[in-house]
Structures are given as structure tokens and as C-alpha cells.
Amino acid sequence: MTILDGKALSDKSKQQLKNEVETLKQKGLTPGLAVILVGLDPASQTYVNSKEKACEAIGIYSKKITMNEDISEEKLLETIKELNEDESIHGILVQLPLPKHIDSAKVLEAIIPQKDVDGFHEYNVGKLVTGNETFVPCTPLGVMKILEEYGINPVGLDACVVGRSNIVGKPMMNLLLNAGATVTITHSKTKDLKAHTLRADLLVVGIGRPNFITADMVKEGAVVIDVGINRLENGKLTGDVDFEEVSKKASFITPVPGGVGPMTIAMLLHNTVRAAKFAKGSC
Ligand code: NAP
Numbered sequence: 037m038t039i040l041d042g043k044a045l046s047d048k049s050k051q052q053l054k055n056e057v058e059t060l061k062q063k064g065l066t067p068g069l070a071v072i073l074v075g076l077d078p079a080s081q082t083y084v085n086s087k088e089k090a091c092e093a094i095g096i097y098s099k100k101i102t103m104n105e106d107i108s109e110e111k112l113l114e115t116i117k118e119l120n121e122d123e124s125i126h127g128i129l130v131q132l133p134l135p136k137h138i139d140s141a142k143v144l145e146a147i148i149p150q151k152d153v154d155g156f157h158e159y160n161v162g163k164l165v166t167g168n169e170t171f172v173p174c175t176p177l178g179v180m181k182i183l184e185e186y187g188i189n190p191v192g193l194d195a196c197v198v199g200r201s202n203i204v205g206k207p208m209m210n211l212l213l214n215a216g217a218t219v220t221i222t223h224s225k226t227k228d229l230k231a232h233t234l235r236a237d238l239l240v241v242g243i244g245r246p247n248f249i250t251a252d253m254v255k256e257g258a259v260v261i262d263v264g265i266n267r268l269e270n271g272k273l274t275g276d277v278d279f280e281e282v283s284k285k286a287s288f289i290t291p292v293p294g295g296v297g298p299m300t301i302a303m304l305l306h307n308t309v310r311a312a313k314f315a316k317g318s319c
Pocket of ligand 1: 175198199200201202203204205222223224225226229242243244245263264265266296297298300
């Protein structure tokens with residue numbers, strides 16, 4: 037069994053991006069990312085701060101915009117419009133979830149697709165579905181990079197994705213399908229989940245249920261990717277897969293922490309650098 041070391045791959049990707057940013061800066065192009073945070077949700081604050089730090093570490097200009105919980109939707113849309121027109125900003129990210137009085141879909145659609153480094157705009161979602169080059173949501177993109185790094189070719193594999201969110205499951209399904217896997221996507225209404233997971237050569241799980249996937253649900257020799265991040269009462273982080281038991285059956289498996297998680301931020305940086313290069317027509 038091989039542990040898929042997302043942390044090491046993330047460090048390697050960030051180093052490569054740092055070098056690339058240095059070269060771009062010498063040509064007069066500094067990639068810029070704007071991150072909008074509405075309200076004081078502690079988890080969102082932590083995510084935004086780590087995105088800001090990661091940008092600084094590789095030389096990307098980052099602009100953090102914090103707004104009060106009771107900000108109007110109109111004001112938020114106005115800010116996005118300004119950022120769409122700001123030439124120093126190549127990527128715009130709105131930290132989710134937004135307060136209930138704001139229509140998240142409307143906000144995500146307001147970001148121009150060329151700056152949509154999260155890949156949530158319907159235009160970019162459509163391009164992913166049709167198998168065209170586009171900005172891909174960072175977490176499933178990180179999963180694809182892990183597979184590539186370890187020489188795991190999805191062509192012809194039976195893949196099962198557990199979870200159908202717009203952020204994880206659905207883009208994951210499309211990426212694997214585009215890469216030549218035969219994909220089954222499952223969710224909370226799936227009749228016999230185990231029948232599907234047991235058939236999978238490649239199992240990707242993102243549901244937010246600690247240790248939900250047990251060894252009896254996994255095929256011998258399967259590649260297992262755990263996207264889940266769950267904080268237990270004792271403060272420990274754990275995934276959606278029972279790592280200890282499943283790792284005895286899997287050929288490759290991601291740990292939590294240190295698997296998919298670190299790749300998400302690395303892919304955000306990757307998308308931002310790509311957006312900057314597109315903007316300058318150098319890519
Ligand atoms: P989400 O929007 O809540 O979606 C959860 C999905 O799991 C839904 O499709 C749901 O089905 C499905 N599900 C829930 N219980 C299930 C069950 N018992 N059997 C089968 N399917 C079930 O969550 P998300 O945003 O996709 O996140 C999922 C997990 O990934 C969370 O732990 C989150 O923290 C983690 N995550 C990690 C990263 C990272 O960087 N590594 C990034 C994003 C998310 P229905 O659609 O039928 O309700």
C-alpha cells in the first residue's frame with residue numbers, strides 16, 4: 037500500500053509556482069488574487085488567512101476584503117464589479133458560505149469567468165462538462181494532480197464518487213469521466229451504496245461523515261481518495277474513510293490530514309497564476 041502524500045506534492049507544486057511567479061514578475065506581471073470574506077465565521081476566517089499566507093509565500097499579490105455580516109447583496113455585487121475591472125487582480129474568490137440574505141448563486145455568477153479561479157461560474161462548469169479547458173474547482177483538481185503524480189491512470193477504471201456537491205462530487209465526476217474512467221456518482225439517496233463502492237477500482241469520497249467508508253465497502257487493491265475533513269470532539273481531524281482498516285486493503289490511499297487538503301490551496305495558486313497568464317495573453 038502506498039500513501040498518497042498530498043502535503044509533499046503541494047509543497048512541490050508551490051515551489052514550482054514560486055519560480056514561475058518570479059519569472060512572470062521579471063516580465064512585469066504580478067499575479068493578483070482578491071479574497072472576499074463576509075462575516076466573522078471562524079472557519080472561513082481560518083481558510084481566508086491560510087489562502088492569504090499561501091499567496092504571500094509564493095509572491096502572488098493578495099487583496100483581502102472583509103465585509104460585515106449585514107452587508108447588502110448590492111454592495112457585494114458592486115465590489116465584485118470593481119474587482120472584475122481591476123487589472124492588478126486576476127483571480128476573485130468569495131469565501132462560502134455567505135449569509136442567508138445573500139444569493140450565493142447570483143454572487144458567483146457576477147465574477148467574470150476569466151477571474152473565476154474557484155471554477156464555480158456556470159460558464160466554467162459548462163466547459164468542464166463539455167470537456168474543454170477551463171478553471172476547475174480546486175479540490176477535485178488537486179485529486180487529479182495526485183493521481184497523475186503517482187502514475188494512476190484513470191482510463192478504463194471503474195470509479196465511484198461518493199458525494200454530489202458542486203464543489204467536490206460533481207466536478208470530480210466530470211474530471212474522471214473526461215479522463216476516461218467509467219464513473220458512478222452516489223449520494224445520500226443511493227439505494228445500495230456498498231454495491232457501488234465495492235465495484236470501484238478508484239473510490240473518491242467527499243461527504244463529511246467521519247470514518248463512514250469501512251473496509252468491507254472497499255475492493256481489494258482499490259485506490260482510495262478521501263476528501264472529507266471532519267473535526268472530532270477531541271479536536272482531531274479525520275476523513276470520511278476509516279484509514280486504519282481501509283489502508284490494509286487499498287493499493288493507494290490519501291491520509292487525512294496531509295492528503296487532498298493541502299492540494300486545494302496549491303490548486304488555487306495554480307489557477308491564479310494561470311488566470312494572470314491568460315490575462316496577459318502569455319498562455
Ligand atoms: P456537502 O455540500 O455537504 O455535500 C455532501 C455530499 O455527501 C452530498 O452530496 C450528500 O448527499 C452526500 N452524503 C451525505 N451523507 C451521505 C451518506 N450517508 N451516504 C452517501 N452520500 C452522503 O459537502 P462538501 O462541501 O462536498 O464536502 C464534503 C466533505 O469534503 C466535507 O468533509 C468537507 O469538509 C470536505 N471538503 C474538503 C476539501 C478539501 O480541501 N480537502 C474541500 C471541500 C470539502 P445529498 O446530495 O444526497 O445530500
